[in-house]
Amino acid sequence: MFSKKTVVSAGVIGLVILIMLVFSFHYLRRTLFMDAAGRAALFIVAPVQNIVATTIGFVDGIWENYFFLVSAARENEALRKRLAEAVGQVDACREIVIANERLREYVGLVNEIPYQTVAAEVISRDPSPWYRTLVINKGSDSGISKGCPVVLPDGIVGHVLTASSRYARVLLLIDRNCSVDALVQRTRARGVVEGTAGGRCLLNYMPRQEDVITGDIIISSGFDGIFPKGLSIGYVSKIIRRNTGLFQEIELAPFVDFERIEEVMVIINPQLHDLEVN
Amino acid sequence: MPVLICFLWGIILIGVQTSLVAVLPVYLPFYNLLIPYVIFLSLFRPASEALPQIFWVGLVMGMLSGAPSSVYLIVFIILFLLFRNIKTYFQLFDSFLFVILIAVGVVIEHLVFGVVSLLQNFAVEPSLFTAYVVFIHFIWAVITGPLLFAVFSRAFGGMDRYQARRSAKLS
Numbered sequence: 001m002f003s004k005k006t007v008v009s010a011g012v013i014g015l016v017i018l019i020m021l022v023f024s025f026h027y028l029r030r031t032l033f034m035d036a037a038g039r040a041a042l043f044i045v046a047p048v049q050n051i052v053a054t055t056i057g058f059v060d061g062i063w064e065n066y067f068f069l070v071s072a073a074r075e076n077e078a079l080r081k082r083l084a085e086a087v088g089q090v091d092a093c094r095e096i097v098i099a100n101e102r103l104r105e106y107v108g109l110v111n112e113i114p115y116q117t118v119a120a121e122v123i124s125r126d127p128s129p130w131y132r133t134l135v136i137n138k139g140s141d142s143g144i145s146k147g148c149p150v151v152l153p154d155g156i157v158g159h160v161l162t163a164s165s166r167y168a169r170v171l172l173l174i175d176r177n178c179s180v181d182a183l184v185q186r187t188r189a190r191g192v193v194e195g196t197a198g199g200r201c202l203l204n205y206m207p208r209q210e211d212v213i214t215g216d217i218i219i220s221s222g223f224d225g226i227f228p229k230g231l232s233i234g235y236v237s238k239i240i241r242r243n244t245g246l247f248q249e250i251e252l253a254p255f256v257d258f259e260r261i262e263e264v265m266v267i268i269n270p271q272l273h274d275l276e277v278n
Numbered sequence: 279m280p281v282l283i284c285f286l287w288g289i290i291l292i293g294v295q296t297s298l299v300a301v302l303p304v305y306l307p308f309y310n311l312l313i314p315y316v317i318f319l320s321l322f323r324p325a326s327e328a329l330p331q332i333f334w335v336g337l338v339m340g341m342l343s344g345a346p347s348s349v350y351l352i353v354f355i356i357l358f359l360l361f362r363n364i365k366t367y368f369q370l371f372d373s374f375l376f377v378i379l380i381a382v383g384v385v386i387e388h389l390v391f392g393v394v395s396l397l398q399n400f401a402v403e404p405s406l407f408t409a410y411v412v413f414i415h416f417i418w419a420v421i422t423g424p425l426l427f428a429v430f431s432r433a434f435g436g437m438d439r440y441q442a443r444r445s446a447k448l449s
Binding site: 053128171 | 292294297301342344345350355388395
C-alpha cells in the first residue's frame with residue numbers, strides 16, 4: 001500500500017517525535033542547555049512581544065483618551081459625587097491608619113517590607129491555554145533570577161522560571177507545575193497549594209483531622225525555600241471529606257485575579273526568607 | 279536572505295500571538311497563530327523551505343511556553359505530515375481548504391496537549407471551560423482564516439517575485 005521510502009520516512013519521523021517526547025519530559029527540561037535555550041528564546045522573542053504590547057497599549061490609550069471624551073462630561077459629574085463620598089471615607093481611613101500604626105508600635109511589629117522588590121509589566125502570556133506562564137519586562141539586569149517569588153499586594157502570583165537579561169518568564173500559581181508550601185492562617189495546619197488543569201488551586205496533603213472551614217485564609221509557610229512566610233494565597237472555597245483516604249480535598253479561590261494581571265512585583269532577595277513557623 | 283526573512287516572520291507571528299493573548303478578555307481566548315502559518319507552509323511551500331521554519335517556530339514556542347519543550351514542535355510536525363499532500367485528496371478552493379484545515383489543526387493541537395497533560399500528570403480534567411476554549415479557538419480560526427490566507431499568500435508571493443527578479447538580474 002505504501003512505498004518503502006514512505007514507510008522509512010514515517011518511521012524516522014515517528015522515532016524522532018518519540019525521542020523528543022521522552023527527552024522533553026524526563027531529561028532535557030532540567031538541563032543547563034534547556035535553561036540557556038529558554039533564555040535565548042526569551043531574548044529573541046520578548047523584544048517583539050514588547051513592541052506589540054506597547055503598540056496595543058498606545059492604541060488603547062488613544063481610544064481611552066480621545067473617543068471616550070464623548071461621555072466624559074457625564075462621567076465627570078458622577079465622579080464629583082463619588083469624590084465627595086470618598087473624601088469622607090479617606091478621613092475615616094486616616095484615623096484607622098493612625099490607630100494601626102500605634103498598635104503596631106505596641107506589639108513591636110516591623111512596618112517595613114523586609115524584601116527588595118522590582119516592579120515589572122506583563123508583556124505576554126503563555127500561548128497555550130493548557131499552561132499558565134507569563135513574560136515580564138524585567139530580567140537579570142534588574143536582579144531577577146530563576147526562582148524569585150512574584151507577588152501582588154493581593155497575594156502570590158508565582159515564581160520566575162527563566163530570566164534573560166531584560167525579560168523573565170513567570171510560572172503562575174494556577175499552573176499545575178507550580179506548588180507552594182502553605183498554612184491555614186487560623187489553625188496553622190500545613191499543606192501544599194498546587195495549580196490544576198482547570199486554572200484553579202487545590203490545598204493538598206491536608207490531613208482529614210485538621211480543622212479547615214470554608215473561608216479560611218491560606219498563606220505561604222516559607223518552608224518551600226521560594227516564597228517568604230506570610231504571603232496571602234487565597235481562601236478556602238470548597239471542602240470535600242470523603243469516607244476513605246488520609247487527606248481532605250480542599251479547593252482554593254486565589255486572591256489574585258490571574259486574568260487581569262498587568263504589573264507584578266518580583267522579590268529579588270529571597271535569601272531573607274524567614275523560615276520559622278509559629 | 280529569504281530564509282532570514284522567513285525566520286523573522288516566524289518571530290513576529292509568535293510575538294503578536296503571545297502579546298495578543300495577554301490583552302484579549304478571558305472569555306475570548308485567541309488560538310495559536312502559528313497553526314495557520316504551519317498549514318500554509320505545508321500546503322503551498324516546498325518541504326525544503328517549510329520544514330526548517332516549522333522546526334524554528336516549534337522550538338521557539340516550546341521554549342516560551344510552560345509546556346514540555348517539544349510539544350509545539352510535535353504538533354507542527356503532525357500538522358505538516360497530515361496536511362502535506364491533502365490537496366491531492368480534496369479538490370477545493372485553496373482559501374476554503376485552508377480555513378477548514380486551520381479549524382481541524384486547532385482541534386488537533388488541543389488533542390495533543392490533552393494527551394501530553396495525561397502523560398505528565400496522569401490526570402486530565404475534562405472541564406466545560408476547556409471545551410469552551412476549543413470552541414472559541416475554532417470560531418476564531420474560521421473567522422480569521424481567509425484574512426490570514428490573503429496575508430500569507432501576498433507575503434510569500436512578494437518574496438517569490440523578489441527572488442525571481444534577483445535571480446534574473448544575476449543571470
